[in-house]
Amino acid sequence: MTTPAVTASSVSKSFAVKGGSVSALEGIDLEVAAGEFVSLIGPSGCGKSTLLRLIADLDQPTSGTVTVFGKTARQARIDQNYGIAFQQAGLLAWRTVGQNIELPLELHRVAKPTRRARVAELLDLVGLTDFADRYPEQLSGGMQQRVAIARSLAESPELLLMDEPFGALDEMTRERMQNELVRIKHETGAAVVFVTHSIPEAVFLSDRVVVMSPRPGRIQEVVPVRLGATGERDENLREATNFFSTVRAVREALHGVPVAESAARGVDIR
Secondary structure: OOOOOEEEEEEEEEEEEOOEEEEEEEEEEEEEOOOOEEEEEOOOOOOHHHHHHHHOOOOOOOEEEEEEOOEEHHHHHHOOOEEEEOOOOOOOOOOOHHHHHHHHHHHOOOOHHHHHHHHHHHHHHOOOHHHOOOOHHHOOHHHHHHHHHHHHOOOOOOEEEEEOOOOOOOHHHHHHHHHHHHHHHHHHOOEEEEEOOOHHHHHHHOOEEEEEOOOOEOEEEEEEOOOOOHHHOOHHHHHOHHHHHHHHHHHHHHOOOOHHHHHHOOOOOO
């Protein structure tokens, strides 16, 4: 049996504030299968990014456990089992595109010939081979995000953690980047945990959409997305009836309508 990419068991997280504490997450139980694409969606402040940070070992749960491929989150971070991308590309202005992608390999003392070969492979994957010697300021926002994604893939992680990576992009660029991510995910086979505020984005990309409640964040509903394999999705899907049906099911889940009740109302998410 394949080890899950992520397992969160009874996870809660509180933050100390003046005069007490604030509960950000409460009783989170979630399993993400190897190779699965799962989006986290919910109102602002519901703990989506906090949960991602716990998986990435950028913070620790107040109670409960998080494992990544059966390891503690800390060990998975040390072993570089995941790559991470944020809303801002976070590229180093003084390094070229190729050098930015190469950075994780350089920090882990990978031999130069191996680094260069891997960078060339990743540049081809994200369609930026001709831009290897450019600097970040010479790229569009979408191209910068492609560099950030390539960098997150440098060490061939089995898991990608993505926190609203397309949130700052215009709508046309955002849709192109979604198409790119579908292709990249299909070609790499990595599992993805993806934070977004966009319902259509979550549906287009995901195998499942995890709907979270207002703070303290709990899992309110998990909506299955049965629109075919992610690698087979293209622009035509955005106009499909079952795409709109699933968007509606996620929207209703956000408003507290269970998926079963949505189905009873005629929302077909098969």
